Amino acid sequence: MADTSPPRTERRLALFDASGFIFRAYHAIPPLTTSKGVPTNAVLGFTRMVLKALQELKPTHVALAFDKSGRVERQKIDPQYKANRKAPPEDLTPQFPLIRKVGDVLNLPSLDAEGWEADDVIGTLAMQAKAEGFQVLVVTSDKDFMQIVDEDITLFDPQKNKRMAVADVQEKMGILPRQVRDFLALVGDAVDNVAKVPGVGDKTAVELLHQFGDVETLLSRLEEVKKPKIRAALESHRDSLVRAKQLVTFNTTLPLGVKLDDLVRKAPDGTRARDLFTELEFFALLRDLPAEETPRPDVAPLVATTTVVTTEAELQSLVDAARAAQAVTLVPAFEGMPFAAPLVGLGVALPDGTTRYVPLRHQQLGASQVPVPAFVAAMKDLLADAGVKKGGHDLKALTLVLANDGLTLEGAHDDVELLSYLLNPSRREHALADLARERLRSELPALPASVEGKKGRALSDHGPEEVAAAYAVRADAARRLAPELWRELELGGLAELARTLELPLLPILARMEREGVKLDVKELGRISERVDVEVKAKEAECHTAAGHVFNLGSNPQLAQVLYEEQKLPILKRGKTGPSTDQEVLEKLAEEHGSVLARALIEYRGLSKLKSTYLDTLPSLVAKDGRIHTTYHQAATATGRLSSSDPNLQNIPIRTELGREIRRAFVADAGHQLVSADYSQVELRLLAHIAEDPVLIQAFLDDEDIHSRTAAEIFGVDPKTVDREQRRVAKTVNFGIAYGLSAHGLSTRLGISQESARDVIERYFTRYAGIRQYLEDTVEKARKVGYVETLYGRRRLMGDLLSKNRGVAQAAERAAINMPIQGTAADLMKKAMLSVDAALREQKLKARVLLQVHDELLIEAPDAEVEAVKALAVRCMASVAELKVPLKVDVGAGTSWADAH
DNA sequence: AGGTCTAGGGAG
DNA sequence: CTACTCCCTAGACCTT
Structure with missing residues (x-):
């Protein structure tokens, strides 16, 4: 039996100068409130500091020391002591009790003494602990504490992560x-x-x-x-x-009445800590909390044991059970990109509450696991049967991994990642572990470090016993989460959106990813070589203009050259120093004739495209010569998709070089790329949703919408609108659904704020429905706490009530925008379902490859091109009956550039 | 060497 | 503060 209490010499007491840190944290961290307006900056800074210091110091004993009417005793010596201190700021006062609460849930004893300061409490405890043979660590940034340093008492400054012992005091102070x-x-x-x-x-x-x-x-x-x-x-x-x-x-002799044994460090109260951190919206800190040690009694723990399926008979009984229940939850074990990764094993949860793990490609097991062909044969029909509801977390990844073994997944229904996303699309992540923690009050067991960190041993090198439980438990967690999530979706009126839009879209996205898009690497290489020369020339030009060589990519260095060496005026400042962004450089080039700024603008444009696309895309081409992006269906706050690895939704188009890059995205031999995109979809939706008669009529008349708006704003005939007027109107049209301000419009157009205000006022006078809509949307959002699209997709909008004006205003703009952008996203998703269904129905070979928010890119055999163009237009335009027509532009060509 | 943050910039 | 929604790159900075 090991003695769990550390030997006397290793007992370490950490004493926190809590009061000192509260003020430091308050000033170090900019104002911050929860979505309900509770100020939390000091609480957050304090909590972070404590957690960090505990991690660093690993004390065996710990206490937080606070002031308590801290001036009283010293003012008996000198009434002037701290007499010039102001009362704490009003947004700090409510944070004191919260900080005590944090100490409480982290199981850190708080100590104080009436009339004395934290310094005295710490001094007293330090002496007491020293006498009992402790090592004492005083966590503080206050130099006054140097007076109690000795060979057993050291200071620790968590901000600088530095300790201070006797020698350090001598060195610093002499x-x-x-x-x-x-x-x-x-x-x-x-x-x-x-x-x-x-x-x-x-x-x-x-x-x-x-x-x-x-x-x-x-x-x-x-x-x-x-x-x-x-x-x-x-x-x-x-x-x-x-x-x-x-x-x-x-004062080191206070009667604290505390025994050092009372200060033994305890683990945080996981449940209460999580609740408190959630309430305070310290989401980043939630992750750092250790596993919960006291599961809630009303929730059964996740299954701890699982059956490893090694025979075909066992597999068959699993299949039979799933079929009988018409449901199964699956979590695949695999490494790498889902469209290329072999399935190593499968965690399975059945509705009866039991779980299995089916190892498939575990090296050590060799022949004593179900052979892959047998697995495929046994599972094929079950997986392809849409009547058997499939559950899991990220079923798109599951679909892709299964497809690598020729298996089709149908009946995706309980994807807890997707369901959780629909409940709160603003949330950054919907990780299974987080959902289990929040909703099941259970911690998922960690995967072996070598799996989690993607380093060291491959997953398939692990014995099944090492991973079986982890994957089975994940399946079980997903299975249990689903009903709760569905219940909430029903309550929020979101279930239909899940059933009829998001879930049917999932397999389509999987196919798009699997399909990929062909990249002409040679063509890209040619462009890259040429651009390489140009970039180098521009770089040299910049160095010459600067008079010496420096790193063009380093903004600090650039700022030094521009503002110190060349003495150019600082037009804008960022958080870390003078800004060097496009807008600033443009002004420096135009108004101050800076040769360097001009050359830099060109350098940046070129090097951005080179590093992001020309140099990177070829390395992302898979063995099939195609690029397989990943679409994220549970990512954006508005309901749009996003794309990554690589992001194919931001391939350049606006510059000539950008268009050349699109020329490298090509159709396979004998095929063409068909591009179909919605024209002015957001503006049309604005007209419909706001029910603005003037804007609706403009679209019904199929007018040039920007000219029409210019005519409305400037009170002229649409035919006589000049370029400048149209440009102004275009900016307003684009900006209005984003909550454009007079200030924003003036800087964008280079006009005075007065005339910008005038333009906006005229716009709202002519399009009165739009103003009404914008106002109503924000007002309703404040009342109900969310905004929604035509199809009921919701975005929670807590920040509207923030006491921070900037935060609240940003939330208002987001609230205005979401119903528009989100409805456009809904329409496109519906269109994707419609196009997919039509392609199947007509037995066409054409395949949808990409979605870029308002555009679909389809690869079609030459013979199908005309049919596909017509089909795409028909499907996309008829996806909804609105008060305005939906217009779709379509084109075809051998490359993406040519399809436009 | 590896992770995180910031500035800047690509798209709709 | 000042136009919404994203993702990616490079450099800076910090930690292992």
């Missing part, structure tokens, strides 16, 4: 730790209103202490002080100096 109080008394403290001896600064104080050792000796041998002025000053400030030393000296 005196011994026990002389620190004498030093502080001599030099005083303006902040705390501790009087100093005039004429005595740091240097003199240290010199005096070297000569006399301490204040008392100094005062008893004043005649030995050489400098007459200093001697006189000390003479006349005798009393205040003695008082000062009393003020700065910690």
